[in-house]
Amino acid sequence: MDTKEFExxxxxxxxxSIKAQGLSTETKNKGLTxxxxxxxxxxxxxxxxxxxxxxxxxxxxAEGKLTKATFNRLKLDENKMRDMVQGIYDIVKLDDPVNxxxxxxxxxxxxxLYKISCPIGVLGIIFEARPDVISQISSLAIKSSNAVILKxxxxxxxxxxxxxxxxxxxxxxxxxxxxxxxxxxxxxDDVALMLxxxxxxxxxIPRGGNKLVQFIKGNTKxxxxxxxxxxxxxxxDESADLELAKRVVIDAKTQYPSACNxxxxxxxxxxxxxxxxLLNTIKAAGVELIFExxxxxxxxxxxxxxxxxxxxxxxxxxxxxxxxSGHTESILTENEDNAQKFxxxxxxxxxxxxVSTRFADGYRYGFGAEVGISTNKTHARGPVGLxxxxxxxxxxxxxxxxxxxYVSGKKQFHHKDL
Amino acid sequence: MDTKEFExxxxxxxxxSIKAQGLSTETKNKGLTxxxxxxxxxxxxxxxxxxxxxxxxxxxxAEGKLTKATFNRLKLDENKMRDMVQGIYDIVKLDDPVNxxxxxxxxxxxxxLYKISCPIGVLGIIFEARPDVISQISSLAIKSSNAVILKxxxxxxxxxxxxxxxxxxxxxxxxxxxxxxxxxxxxxDDVALMLxxxxxxxxxIPRGGNKLVQFIKGNTKxxxxxxxxxxxxxxxDESADLELAKRVVIDAKTQYPSACNxxxxxxxxxxxxxxxxLLNTIKAAGVELIFExxxxxxxxxxxxxxxxxxxxxxxxxxxxxxxxSGHTESILTENEDNAQKFxxxxxxxxxxxxVSTRFADGYRYGFGAEVGISTNKTHARGPVGLxxxxxxxxxxxxxxxxxxxYVSGKKQFHHKDL
Numbered sequence: 134m135d136t137k138e139f140e141x142x143x144x145x146x147x148x149x150s151i152k153a154q155g156l157s158t159e160t161k162n163k164g165l166t167x168x169x170x171x172x173x174x175x176x177x178x179x180x181x182x183x184x185x186x187x188x189x190x191x192x193x194x195a196e197g198k199l200t201k202a203t204f205n206r207l208k209l210d211e212n213k214m215r216d217m218v219q220g221i222y223d224i225v226k227l228d229d230p231v232n233x234x235x236x237x238x239x240x241x242x243x244x245x246l247y248k249i250s251c252p253i254g255v256l257g258i259i260f261e262a263r264p265d266v267i268s269q270i271s272s273l274a275i276k277s278s279n280a281v282i283l284k285x286x287x288x289x290x291x292x293x294x295x296x297x298x299x300x301x302x303x304x305x306x307x308x309x310x311x312x313x314x315x316x317x318x319x320x321x322d323d324v325a326l327m328l329x330x331x332x333x334x335x336x337x338i339p340r341g342g343n344k345l346v347q348f349i350k351g352n353t354k355x356x357x358x359x360x361x362x363x364x365x366x367x368x369x370d371e372s373a374d375l376e377l378a379k380r381v382v383i384d385a386k387t388q389y390p391s392a393c394n395x396x397x398x399x400x401x402x403x404x405x406x407x408x409x410x411l412l413n414t415i416k417a418a419g420v421e422l423i424f425e426x427x428x429x430x431x432x433x434x435x436x437x438x439x440x441x442x443x444x445x446x447x448x449x450x451x452x453x454x455x456x457x458s459g460h461t462e463s464i465l466t467e468n469e470d471n472a473q474k475f476x477x478x479x480x481x482x483x484x485x486x487x488v489s490t491r492f493a494d495g496y497r498y499g500f501g502a503e504v505g506i507s508t509n510k511t512h513a514r515g516p517v518g519l520x521x522x523x524x525x526x527x528x529x530x531x532x533x534x535x536x537x538x539y540v541s542g543k544k545q546f547h548h549k550d551l
Numbered sequence: 552m553d554t555k556e557f558e559x560x561x562x563x564x565x566x567x568s569i570k571a572q573g574l575s576t577e578t579k580n581k582g583l584t585x586x587x588x589x590x591x592x593x594x595x596x597x598x599x600x601x602x603x604x605x606x607x608x609x610x611x612x613a614e615g616k617l618t619k620a621t622f623n624r625l626k627l628d629e630n631k632m633r634d635m636v637q638g639i640y641d642i643v644k645l646d647d648p649v650n651x652x653x654x655x656x657x658x659x660x661x662x663x664l665y666k667i668s669c670p671i672g673v674l675g676i677i678f679e680a681r682p683d684v685i686s687q688i689s690s691l692a693i694k695s696s697n698a699v700i701l702k703x704x705x706x707x708x709x710x711x712x713x714x715x716x717x718x719x720x721x722x723x724x725x726x727x728x729x730x731x732x733x734x735x736x737x738x739x740d741d742v743a744l745m746l747x748x749x750x751x752x753x754x755x756i757p758r759g760g761n762k763l764v765q766f767i768k769g770n771t772k773x774x775x776x777x778x779x780x781x782x783x784x785x786x787x788d789e790s791a792d793l794e795l796a797k798r799v800v801i802d803a804k805t806q807y808p809s810a811c812n813x814x815x816x817x818x819x820x821x822x823x824x825x826x827x828x829l830l831n832t833i834k835a836a837g838v839e840l841i842f843e844x845x846x847x848x849x850x851x852x853x854x855x856x857x858x859x860x861x862x863x864x865x866x867x868x869x870x871x872x873x874x875x876s877g878h879t880e881s882i883l884t885e886n887e888d889n890a891q892k893f894x895x896x897x898x899x900x901x902x903x904x905x906v907s908t909r910f911a912d913g914y915r916y917g918f919g920a921e922v923g924i925s926t927n928k929t930h931a932r933g934p935v936g937l938x939x940x941x942x943x944x945x946x947x948x949x950x951x952x953x954x955x956x957y958v959s960g961k962k963q964f965h966h967k968d969l
Binding site: 147246254331350351356377380381385388472477481483485487488489491492497499509510511515532535537539546 | 565570572573656658664671672749753754768774794795798799801803806807894895898900901903904905906910911915916917928930932933942943944945947948950952953954957964966
């Protein structure tokens, strides 16, 4: 795509995003319902396109150019399709995050300030493989009145094209939806154009590996929401319950080893009596234990677990704040003071007590859906749902008030919340 | 400063920021009160340091290397000193933004999720001239439990050093304050180091002109909060009250022409009967009117005003969304529908009806103090007070829950807000 063509998509998206601010909750839900129905009705067409992508991908796997895991994520089946459609109906049920009054304050007689939630504007979403991301992100964008420019993996190009086409046709059938709200680009060069489009794109959300996220952060002025690493820790305190520890660590490591909220480093208090039994149980579950310091900053996403003995909760906290990625960490302890200390001083998006790290997820938190998990320290942190896709504006309504009257002392502010 | 030395400051700040999360509101207010008293008690020492800076700056003004306006902002007097101290007492009175429970949700029996506000961490503040910024930013950082690394203008080096020294000594006298919470660096090279320190610094707040802000945004992975331009608009609708329009436009342009919330472009509905009289009145107030399209994207910060006739409120909205900087815009009209449309569709941090744009300010909004005004579309928008200096973390407390039980269907989430 040339620069001009890309700029036209940006302009269209920007203009659609401004119009989308005026959509009522009812219209947005009508649009979402139409999308869900259209996806169901067109599933054969979508499976067909997916088959084309899979045939090509199969060759790439054979040539060693694509992993088997990516191939599996690319594949759509009846189950994934049902989840996609159900996910949209779930979003219909969620509260509209736009047009909420966050503050209403009388600055002076007849001078009222409102703080009102509103969409961010245009989102740039860069993701790999999984075509089901399109319907999820599109639905969240519709509900939050944001425009999006999607860039998926080239392996799923056929599937992505058909899915977005079905979605856009469904939206066009609903009165009031602005054209150009949901857009898609395809090439690697388009990513470069996206990163330069700070005039049009308000937020970039990359969903992919460390390298992708780091590259994006280093090459754009646009704010980036997401996480590069998921180096999650579990600290087993001196007073931890052994059976609880076995259950939780095995869940956190083996339930879905390639997830970002999987535990990567196990810190064990050197006075914990059950250490040997715990480690044997973990090994018996097929997990390789690694005791080298080089493992402390690694995300294995595999059945491998770094293990380190620490003197106390303070050393555990220090270790996590030094080597962690700010994602999710859990303390296993029967000591309430240590639990409090850990949760207050560990500087991560999620800090857990006696629970598996695998709970770090928008659905599990009850957000209905998530655009991703953020390890940012600004805007949104942890699993990000609809609330992370809005910002606010200030509306001030008066009858000719001027600042000079307040500077001269003729009038005074009284700041009364209404 | 060499890289190692700078990294040490960063590490100290990071460590202090983690300890500061544990400070009680009482301790923080005690610290703020000690700072206010110390500044009062040491004002002669501060004036002395300021005198040194002014002597040097006077030469720079004579050589044409420093503007008279910058010289004036550099100068501290009894009034500014009183405002500085009063500003700190105002912050004492504000609510503590840290440790607020934003959400408490039962995910399942005995599995409770908390969303708790917490400090961002380490703030990098880059500002020019005005030494009173130090006490303002330091006080906001203390109240919000954030660490800061300050980089002021070299013209105010002596004043800045003495002020931060007085503040830090006062904090050291209060039990519990971690060392290294408030730090200062001095050289241009230190700014380069700051921009690279994304491992330690969580947010950069530049307070300065367009060039500084654009340079910073283009040269760091760290999120940047602020505004580059303040191209504010007033749209005079067909039904605007002429006397109100005169009063508001003159206030918005002349009350403090170099402020970022000063009006720069006046859009007039071509059917507005009072146009000629309005423009004559503005001219009579000493304002130069400019009718060239090149003026539409200029921030004059001076007694100059771009003027454009538009067909209707839609054209006004389009013009602002195209040429504006997303700062603050006002519609003057007696037509409620047009006012609503303008405030909903203009994509700016502040959208006003029948009010001067000069009200865009943290003090006037009742925030007590501000770190700056943001035109960002994420995190914080408009005047940013204490609320903009916090983020949140999720705490999850259970008794050995594992995700496998929910995936297998053995248990179900019920997501009940408490």
